[in-house]
Amino acid sequence: MLTFKTVNIITVLLLIILLLGYVLNWNPLWLIFPIITIWLILTALGSGLIGWNYHFKSVNSNPNTQKHQVAITFDDGPNPEFTPQVLALLKSFHAKATFFCIGKNIDQHPDLFKTIIEDGHTIGNHTYSHSNTFGFFGFTKVLTELQETNQSIKKHGGLHCKLYRPAFGVTNPNIRKAVKVLGLTSIGWNQRSFDTTNLSDVTILKRITKNLKKGDIILLHDSSAKTLRVLEQLLLFLQQQNLESVTIDSLCQLEAYA
Ligand SMILES: [Zn+2]
Incomplete structure (x- = not known):
């Protein structure tokens, strides 16, 4: 590539x-x-396009896994309205997932953040502000955003986070440098749901399940009622296909924390 x-x-x-x-x-x-x-x-x-690994390499799936497992990932939380419902749904299916949290949301909802960890899910860094212009930030600003989020994760969860999910999937030389300086592992996806768009529940579910196979990483957002509905159907589908939902570190044999 x-x-x-x-x-x-x-x-x-x-x-x-x-x-x-x-x-x-x-x-x-x-x-x-x-x-x-x-x-x-x-x-x-x-x-x-994060799958291109154009500026730096991201982990976008684990095609070599022998296990019947996939990783569901949620970006943009913790969200006081939807994250608790996502957690309840995951619990009822005995499923584990990875939550790439926004630093400012962690600071605003620390108890909810702790609950995600207590439920056995993995936490990752998803920038502090999730600014729409993040892709145009200079190196120092990018570095500060990632450091601040890791500090929030440490403060409220006691964890030294090593996983980073690029906001909007955008990468560039400044982000590459910051990821390298902080020793983070970038996590992408190979099944993008587009659950934040106007697409219908059926279309979103179809997009994810059409070519779903073991080792895949699915991108969702714990920020809407639509995602909740899709998640329930997805978990049922996984159950039928005998596919287990595990954390990203478990699927890809990575260290999530230092
Ligand atoms: Zn995001």
Whole structure:
């Protein structure tokens, strides 16, 4: 798969060749524009599609697992309205999951955050503010966001968090650097539900279950009634398929905490 580094090297080489060609009258100068356009398109796509591993590697599934297991992950909580219902549903199916929490939500709902841990689920870092412009933050700001969230996890849960789920699945060189400095493991997904969109329950469930197989990582959000309805159907489906829902560290044999 193409990475940011490889694309940059190829682009620079092509630009040098084209500039040299222009000086030597082999080709017109305008040929550099399609090259730059292709670089922009690839970089925009690579920054938005976590499965590409364009800026850095994320764990997006465990295709090598021999066990009949998948990992359900919930982003954006803890949410006082929906997280307790998600926890109750998981408990009734004896299912475990991973919650990638927003730092400010942890600080606002520390008891709910502790309940997630007490129920045996895994916790991960999902930035402090989950700002819509997170992808445009400079390195220091990104680092502060991730550090603050880890501090909240430590303060209210007593855990030294090692897992990071990029907000909106966006990656870039600043996020890469911050993840590296803090020694975090980036966790993506290979089954995106789009449960935060206007799609119907049926469509969302179908999207997840259509090609679902052992080792998959499913992305959901514990922030809506729709997700709750889909989750119940998904857990029933998993039961029928004899697939167990486990935490991400269990599925991918990772250390969730230091
Ligand atoms: Zn999110």
